[in-house]
Amino acid sequence: MIELRQIPVLRDNYIHLLHLPDSGHTIAVDPAEAAPVLAALAASGWSLTHVFNTHHHADHIGGNNGLKQSTGCEIVGSDQDGPRIPGLDRRVQEGDCFLIGHTEIRVMEVPGHTRGHLAFWLPGEQMIFVGDTLFSLGCGRLFEGTAALMWQSLQKIRALPGETRIYCAHEYTEANARFALTVEPDNADLQRRAEQVRQYRRQGLSTVPSTLAEERACNPFLRPDSPSIRARLNLMHADDVGVFAELRRLKDVF
Numbered sequence: 001m002i003e004l005r006q007i008p009v010l011r012d013n014y015i016h017l018l019h020l021p022d023s024g025h026t027i028a029v030d031p032a033e034a035a036p037v038l039a040a041l042a043a044s045g046w047s048l049t050h051v052f053n054t055h056h057h058a059d060h061i062g063g064n065n066g067l068k069q070s071t072g073c074e075i076v077g078s079d080q081d082g083p084r085i086p087g088l089d090r091r092v093q094e095g096d097c098f099l100i101g102h103t104e105i106r107v108m109e110v111p112g113h114t115r116g117h118l119a120f121w122l123p124g125e126q127m128i129f130v131g132d133t134l135f136s137l138g139c140g141r142l143f144e145g146t147a148a149l150m151w152q153s154l155q156k157i158r159a160l161p162g163e164t165r166i167y168c169a170h171e172y173t174e175a176n177a178r179f180a181l182t183v184e185p186d187n188a189d190l191q192r193r194a195e196q197v198r199q200y201r202r203q204g205l206s207t208v209p210s211t212l213a214e215e216r217a218c219n220p221f222l223r224p225d226s227p228s229i230r231a232r233l234n235l236m237h238a239d240d241v242g243v244f245a246e247l248r249r250l251k252d253v254f
């Protein structure tokens with residue numbers, strides 16, 4: 001059974017620290033900074049063996065060099081992003097599958113937010129680390145890709161088993177809920193999730209992870225086929241990409 005620590009850093013980032021007790025490996029996903037990870041390692045007695053980077057943005061790789069210097073960990077990232085990921089040791093791509101200890105890691109390429117964006121799926125643990133591609137009730141901005149490319153990426157994630165827990169890299173859920181309610185106000189699942197999120201945040205609790213089943217029911221960016229969203233946007237006859245693109249455009253100016 002994997003042990004997981006969620007480390008809130010910067011304004012709204014999460015670094016996830018995973019420990020595999022049977023093999024002794026420890027993985028830091030998207031370490032924005034080294035110091036909070038080193039502090040968590042010291043507190044837990046875990047030794048860092050790997051860093052996984054979903055993409056090259058500074059708030060996901062800022063701790064790479066410091067962690068490598070302090071621990072000698074191996075850094076895993078996108079083959080396409082070689083020069084943009086400090087200290088990259090193992091270059092991975094779509095479909096790659098490898099073991100850390102006895103835990104299977106599957107690599108998915110999910111471009112759109114950046115062109116080299118990856119997701120790391122642990123099917124045996126029903127966990128996926130999605131960086132800035134999918135957020136709870138939202139999705140990443142399109143910095144290096146089109147709406148069509150991002151929609152393709154989101155569909156790959158959407159097709160995974162519903163019980164998969166979605167670990168994204170930011171606590172954006174409350175603001176995302178406000179937008180989601182403007183495009184699908186009559187969605188009862190979304191209303192319930194938005195209320196839960198408000199309560200969690202009022203208590204200072206994290207809203208990450210959610211499950212994929214919850215996101216499929218509530219997240220407008222996974223629901224461009226929803227008749228209610230289509231009616232709201234006056235896009236009854238558009239294709240899914242067209243509806244997704246309009247949702248992303250509206251969120252950019254929300």
Ligand SMILES: [Zn+2]
Binds near residue numbers: 055057113132
């Ligand atoms: Zn980013």
